Amino acid sequence: MRRKLAAGNWKMNGGNAELDDLRTIGERHSAAAVDILICPPFTLIAAAAQIAGSISIGGQNCHAAASGAHTGDISAQMLADVGASAVILGHSERREDYSETSDEVRAKAHAAHAAGLIAIICVGENLAQREAQNTLDIIGGQLATSVPDIANGENTVIAYEPCWAIGTGLTPTTDQIGGVHDFIRARLEKRLGTGAGRSIRLLYGGSVKAGNAAEIFAVSNVDGALVGGASLKANDFSPIISALEVSANAS
Numbered sequence: 647m648r649r650k651l652a653a654g655n656w657k658m659n660g661g662n663a664e665l666d667d668l669r670t671i672g673e674r675h676s677a678a679a680v681d682i683l684i685c686p687p688f689t690l691i692a693a694a695a696q697i698a699g700s701i702s703i704g705g706q707n708c709h710a711a712a713s714g715a716h717t718g719d720i721s722a723q724m725l726a727d728v729g730a731s732a733v734i735l736g737h738s739e740r741r742e743d744y745s746e747t748s749d750e751v752r753a754k755a756h757a758a759h760a761a762g763l764i765a766i767i768c769v770g771e772n773l774a775q776r777e778a779q780n781t782l783d784i785i786g787g788q789l790a791t792s793v794p795d796i797a798n799g800e801n802t803v804i805a806y807e808p809c810w811a812i813g814t815g816l817t818p819t820t821d822q823i824g825g826v827h828d829f830i831r832a833r834l835e836k837r838l839g840t841g842a843g844r845s846i847r848l849l850y851g852g853s854v855k856a857g858n859a860a861e862i863f864a865v866s867n868v869d870g871a872l873v874g875g876a877s878l879k880a881n882d883f884s885p886i887i888s889a890l891e892v893s894a895n896a897s
């Protein structure tokens with residue numbers, strides 16, 4: 647059984663004051679039937695890890711090297727050192743804004759694994775690719791190159807995030823989400839073997855909110871969500887976590 651995961655990606659948002667929201671989530675969901683992960687900006691990770699309780703803390707990126715002359719960068723080991731247990735890699739904003747390639751994402755995933763972090767590897771098509779009906783080709787290519795051969799349910803999570811759904815309020819239909827998640831599951835099983843391929847959690851991300859969480863969590867092969875905007879405030883994130891708990895209890 648895959649344990650469900652509600653992951654929050656704060657992106658470049660939040661200062662010390664916002665740690666109160668994290669504390670509130672931890673208090674409200676201290677005995678949650680699902681895993682909860684919050685990925686604040688680098689500056690808050692150490693403080694967040696101190697107050698997180700049962701919530702896990704993650705980074706939003708890391709460098710592929712363990713250390714060295716890389717001004718402004720952060721290594722996976724550094725994240726682990728201040729209490730992170732996971733790191734988001736290959737988010738579409740990084741693939742677009744910094745031209746991150748799938749080869750680089752795989753190298754970062756290796757670094758994350760070496761540091762004992764769970765690599766949350768993001769894949770997703772943009773609107774032009776979806777309209778040209780290239781979605782599965784794009785996702786298949788990103789998976790083939792971004793995911794290391796040693797990926798398994800302990801060290802890797804895959805997040806399907808259609809670029810056009812991120813921060814837009816648009817979401818794919820549940821059929822579209824299910825189609826992509828079933829495809830990802832089949833690809834992982836073929837590549838990594840049934841055991842490892844079946845154990846990797848698949849998150850959906852892109853405009854998940856309280857109002858659509860339950861229907862998304864009912865889709866086959868959706869093991870949770872990667873939530874951006876709606877993870878910033880405890881009152882927005884909490885109902886999403888609760889919806890995931892309902893779906894965990896039902897399955």
Ligand code: PGA
Pocket residue numbers: 655807811812813814851852853854872873874875876
């Ligand atoms: P969103 O972002 O929930 O604000 O659409 C999701 C993400 O980018 O991870």
